[in-house]
Amino acid sequence: MTTYLIRRLLFGVVTLLVITCFVYGLARNMPGTPLTVQLGETDPSRKFNPEDLERMKRIYGLDKPWPVGYAQWLGNVVQGDLGRSISRKQPVATLIAERIGPTFLVSGTALVLAWLAAIPLGLYASARSGTVDERATSLVLYVLYSFPTFVAALFLQIIFAVWLRGTNWELPLFGMTDLPADAPLLVRITDIARHAILPVTCQTYVSLAYDSRFIKANMEEAVRQDYIRTARAKGAGPWRVLFRHAFRNTLIPLVTLLGLSLPGLIGGSVIIEQIFTWPGMGRLFFESIRERDYPTIMGLTLMFSMLTLAGQLLADLLYCVVDPRVSVE
Amino acid sequence: MTTQPLLVVENLQTHFPVRRGLLRRVSGSVQAVDGVSFSIAKRRTLGLVGESGCGKTTVGRSILRLVEPTGGDVRFAGASVRGMNARDLRALRRRMQIVFQDPYGSLNPRMTVRGILEEGLVIHRMGDARDRLARMRRALDRTGLTAATLERYPHEFSGGQRQRIAIARALVLEPEFLVLDEPISALDVSIQAQVVNLLVELREELGLTYLFISHDLSVVEYVSDDVAVMYLGRLVERADAAALYRAPLHPYTLALFSAVPTIDPARRRRRIVLTGDVPSPSRPPRGCRFHPRCPLAESVCREVDPPATTLDGHLVHCHVAARELERSAGDVRAAAASIAEAMAAASAKPASDAAAASGTLKA
Numbered sequence: 001m002t003t004y005l006i007r008r009l010l011f012g013v014v015t016l017l018v019i020t021c022f023v024y025g026l027a028r029n030m031p032g033t034p035l036t037v038q039l040g041e042t043d044p045s046r047k048f049n050p051e052d053l054e055r056m057k058r059i060y061g062l063d064k065p066w067p068v069g070y071a072q073w074l075g076n077v078v079q080g081d082l083g084r085s086i087s088r089k090q091p092v093a094t095l096i097a098e099r100i101g102p103t104f105l106v107s108g109t110a111l112v113l114a115w116l117a118a119i120p121l122g123l124y125a126s127a128r129s130g131t132v133d134e135r136a137t138s139l140v141l142y143v144l145y146s147f148p149t150f151v152a153a154l155f156l157q158i159i160f161a162v163w164l165r166g167t168n169w170e171l172p173l174f175g176m177t178d179l180p181a182d183a184p185l186l187v188r189i190t191d192i193a194r195h196a197i198l199p200v201t202c203q204t205y206v207s208l209a210y211d212s213r214f215i216k217a218n219m220e221e222a223v224r225q226d227y228i229r230t231a232r233a234k235g236a237g238p239w240r241v242l243f244r245h246a247f248r249n250t251l252i253p254l255v256t257l258l259g260l261s262l263p264g265l266i267g268g269s270v271i272i273e274q275i276f277t278w279p280g281m282g283r284l285f286f287e288s289i290r291e292r293d294y295p296t297i298m299g300l301t302l303m304f305s306m307l308t309l310a311g312q313l314l315a316d317l318l319y320c321v322v323d324p325r326v327s328v329e
Numbered sequence: 330m331t332t333q334p335l336l337v338v339e340n341l342q343t344h345f346p347v348r349r350g351l352l353r354r355v356s357g358s359v360q361a362v363d364g365v366s367f368s369i370a371k372r373r374t375l376g377l378v379g380e381s382g383c384g385k386t387t388v389g390r391s392i393l394r395l396v397e398p399t400g401g402d403v404r405f406a407g408a409s410v411r412g413m414n415a416r417d418l419r420a421l422r423r424r425m426q427i428v429f430q431d432p433y434g435s436l437n438p439r440m441t442v443r444g445i446l447e448e449g450l451v452i453h454r455m456g457d458a459r460d461r462l463a464r465m466r467r468a469l470d471r472t473g474l475t476a477a478t479l480e481r482y483p484h485e486f487s488g489g490q491r492q493r494i495a496i497a498r499a500l501v502l503e504p505e506f507l508v509l510d511e512p513i514s515a516l517d518v519s520i521q522a523q524v525v526n527l528l529v530e531l532r533e534e535l536g537l538t539y540l541f542i543s544h545d546l547s548v549v550e551y552v553s554d555d556v557a558v559m560y561l562g563r564l565v566e567r568a569d570a571a572a573l574y575r576a577p578l579h580p581y582t583l584a585l586f587s588a589v590p591t592i593d594p595a596r597r598r599r600r601i602v603l604t605g606d607v608p609s610p611s612r613p614p615r616g617c618r619f620h621p622r623c624p625l626a627e628s629v630c631r632e633v634d635p636p637a638t639t640l641d642g643h644l645v646h647c648h649v650a651a652r653e654l655e656r657s658a659g660d661v662r663a664a665a666a667s668i669a670e671a672m673a674a675a676s677a678k679p680a681s682d683a684a685a686a687s688g689t690l691k692a
Contacts, residue, residue, distance in 0.1 A: 130353075226434035229395055230498070234449035235422040237415075244448075248439050324482045325438060 008316075012309045016302070021070055023301045027294055028066035034086040034292045035062070060086060073298055082302075083295035085288070092299035095284060102176055103280030106196055107269050110203035111261065118208050122215025127242060129220065138213075145209035153202045153275045160198060171197055174277040199276045203269065207261065214257060218250035225249070251322040259315025263308035334368035335406060335538050336392070336506060341365045342400030343384075343391045347611055359611045361387040363562040364401065369555075371505075374532065374539040376553030376570065378546060378585070382607060384562040385542045386430075389508040392540065393425055394418060405506065423453045426499035430511035432491035436483040442469075442494055443479040449502045468501040471534075472527060489520035493527070500531065506538045513548065525552060546589045550574050558582045561618045562610050568643040576665035578643065578650040581619050583672050601676045617648065624675035625649045625668070 035056050057063045061072055076083055082092040121137070128134040161173035172178065172195045179191050222228065223246050231245045269282035277283070281300060288296035319326040342365075344358040362384045369375045377385045391398040394410060403410040405425060413421060429435040436445055446465045450456060456464060466476045472493040483491055492512060499507060509528065513521040525548055532539060543549050549556055550570055557567040558579065566579040577583050587601040603622045608614050614621050620630040629648050637644050638651040643661055645651070649671075653664035 226429050226431055227437040229390075229427075229429065230435045230445075230495075231437070231448070232395055233393060233422060233427045234498075234502070235419045235452045236448065237419070237452075240452075245437055249437070323439065324441075325484045 008313055012313070015309060016305055017074075019305045020074070020298060020301060024070045024073065024294070024298060025066055027289075027292070027297050028069060030292060032292055033057075033062055034060070034294065069294075073295070077302065082299040085293055085296045087288075087291040087293045088296070092295050095296060096281065096299055096303060099279060099281045099284045102278060103269055103273070103282060105192075106199045106272070106278060106280065107203060109196070109200050110207070113200070113204045114207040114211055115258070117204075118211035118215060121208070121212040122219060123242060123247065125212065125216040126219035126223065126246075127238075129216075138216075141209040141212060144205050145213070147205075149202050149206060150271055150275060152205070153198070153272060156198050156201065157275075171195075174275075176279055195276075195278075199272050199278055202272050202275075207264075211257065215250065215254065218253050219246055222246040222249045248322075252319065255315050255318045255322055259311040259318070262311030262314070263304060333371070333407075335371045336540070337368040337404040338388070338392065338401070339366050339404070340401035341388065341391055341398055341403060343387050343396060344399045357611050359609075360562050360613060361610055362391060362398075363610075363613070365559070365562075365564050366401075367555075367557050367564065367567060369506075369538055369540060371538055372532070372536050373554040374541050374552055376549035376556040377540060377542045377559060378544060378549050378556060379559035380544060380585075380607065382610070383559045384610070385544075385559050386510055388559070389427065389510045389540060389542050393422065393427055393508060395427070419452070423449070423455075423502045424504050425506045425508070426502055426504040427508040427510060428492070428495050428499050428512045431515045432488055432495050433483075433515070435495055436491060436498075438483055441480055441482055445483070445494065446479070446498055446501050449498070453502060455502070464501055464503075465497075468497040471500060471531060472497040487520075488516050489524060492516060492520075492524055496524075496527070496531070500535070504537070506540075508540045508542070510542045511544070512541075514543065514545070521548070528552065546586065558585065561607060561613055563618055564644075564646065565619065566643075566645045566647075572641075572643055572661070576643075576662045578645040578654070578661070578665050578668060579619075579647050580623050580625050580649065580668065580672055583669055601672050617646070619647075625671055 035053060054063070061069050073083065082096075084091050085095055088095060121141075125134050125138060157173055160169060160171040164170050174195075176195050177188060177191050178195075179188055183191075219242075223241075228241060228245055231241045236245070269278075269280055270286055271282075272278065273280045273283040274286055281303070284296065285300045287293075288300065341362055342360075343362040344360050346355040347357045347359060348354065349356040365384075365388055367375060377388060379385050387396060390396045392403050392405075392410070394413075398411055401411075405421060408417075408421070410418075410421065440448075443465065446468065447461055450461045450464060455461065465479065469476060469478055474490065474493050474497060478486075478490075478494070483494065486494065492515075496512075512528065513524050516524060528539070528541075529552060531537060539552070541549060541552050553570045555567065556570045556573045558565050558573075558581065560581050566573065566577065566582045573582070574586070577586055584601045584603050601624070603624075605622045608618070608621060614631075615634075616632045617623070617626070617630040617635050620626040623630065627648065633648070635646045635648045635651065637646055638654060639645075640654055640659055640661055645654075650664065650668060653667055654661065657663040657667070
């Protein structure tokens with residue numbers, strides 16, 4: 001077990017090195033630098049003169065080729081320093097710490113909701129497979145699955161923030177809160193929750209549709225097995241057969257999907273956070289790329305990659321729990 | 330044979346709907362089992378043979394209502410199985426158990442052997458925890474497994490051991506009747522004999538009644554008291570094992586027997602090779618279902634579904650056999666011999682001469 005973990009962690013470190021090196025190379029080779037993109041395009045009068053530009057480049061280490069820059073960044077990361085954001089003049093660690101909460105608020109809620117609804121829906125669909133109500137539910141889920149989130153987000157905004165304005169159903173158009181930081185806690189929580197409803201809905205419905213289809217497909221695979229017949233021959237009732245025999249055997253692919261959906265928590269939030277101006281990591285990532293803010297890009301890349309690897313490791317470890325045939329030795 | 334039969338199957342029908350098109354409308358049906366009747370007396374074994382896809386497995390599953398029959402009836406110890414409500418059916422499932430062909434698929438991979446064995450006891454509220462353990466130990470012991478098996482998972486065992494677990498799983502509920510659905514076909518030849526002997530021992534020891542489904546004719550002969558032969562969803566012949574193997578009357582049974590390899594050159598029969606494929610059970614042929622492949626088929630076979638002819642408990646559905654029995658004045662062996670001769674003559678010649686060969690019978 002310990003050797004397995006050590007081996008996995010070593011592999012993880014190598015993977016991280018490859019990913020970060022690649023992303024750093026790409027970022028540095030995008031046209032423009034933080035210095036040109038930031039000022040030159042917005043206000044010509046504030047354009048650097050050539051000497052200042054050279055000086056700034058030296059300060060930020062942009063005068064050296066990117067492999068050297070990567071090595072420096074890596075050296076700092078190893079010492080626990082993610083660097084300072086060029087455009088925001090703040091430590092990257094602070095920026096991420098500020099943004100991580102809002103992102104997990106939306107994505108985490110969406111993930112939990114999606115799974116909570118997908119499991120009963122999937123089981124229901126497989127138990128009633130072929131009936132009219134199951135077909136209707138499946139159709140709705142298919143339509144939802146094929147509906148792009150950014151379109152759904154705009155529709156939801158029009159409906160709840162425009163058409164329903166002034167009614168009890170009105171929901172905020174964007175942002176996370178309208179209240180100052182010193183408002184009473186309970187009021188603030190309610191306000192944030194109201195702001196979170198639409199982004200959470202957008203992130204939930206796609207994975208809900210996908211996950212429940214996935215569960216149904218796996219259940220249908222499982223109920224065809226001979227051990228299901230054995231269970232029925234024992235006298236087990238339909239629910240017992242469904243849960244104890246069929247569903248428990250579908251947990252293995254389910255755990256894989258869960259592990260893989262963890263990084264999607266953040267990936268999917270980029271678009272949603274942009275549309276709803278939600279102050280999370282997804283939005284920060286988008287902006288930092290636009291501003292060529294290399295340290296922030298790299299800090300977030302590192303975060304995302306680590307989360308992906310953690311999700312996979314978690315899934316592999318969970319296999320041992322759900323499947324007695326798997327052992328990590 | 331005089332005892333009250335434990336299981337009576339009467340004109341059992343199991344058709345599966347075939348759905349086609351966008352609206353998945355029922356456009357026909359696969360007649361997996363179409364009018365099968367037999368009975369099994371207590372402590373006896375009926376062997377059910379036939380080639381793949383003839384409906385033997387469906388018969389076994391329909392008896393236990395693991396698939397729902399669409400017609401006819403099954404009576405177990407006098408009670409109609411088809412008419413039973415869910416509660417009675419559950420109680421019945423303790424008394425009728427099944428062992429499946431593939432011991433790799435039939436044991437839930439996520440459960441320990443204890444979980445697999447104990448579940449049925451829990452469902453049927455048999456004994457408290459200590460009593461259940463004793464019952465499980467006894468069942469494992471009977472199948473030649475140790476109590477240490479309990480805490481292990483199915484994947485830790487070999488095929489033969491798994492099949493023993495599957496048998497112990499069925500036995501732990503103390504059933505009276507077992508459907509053995511090709512219980513040895515998935516096992517290595519060296520293990521097959523062990524499992525067959527185990528099944529025979531258990532039958533004697535526990536007074537069990539078996540429906541032994543198999544395509545292995547030698548094993549069926551060894552295990553069964555009576556043998557029934559199925560073809561395309563129907564029974565074609567049924568008799569006690571010795572009589573059937575000595576004097577098969579149905580051309581299909583003959584062809585089946587001729588395919589069994591034997592190591593005794595004196596017993597080596599001429600091989601009868603059937604031509605053509607088994608027709609689809611969704612569109613069975615008119616008349617006798619075997620007629621498109623039967624070397625002895627006559628015009629009546631193409632039109633009229635042969636009724637049952639019974640002589641000394643030997644039942645056969647065949648026009649030719651019925652006539653031969655009549656001609657030999659009830660001498661089954663003589664009738665069987667002349668049918669075998671005609672079959673041999675017919676299969677030695679090209680198919681077009683088959684009709685002429687069957688003419689020798691009339692002469």
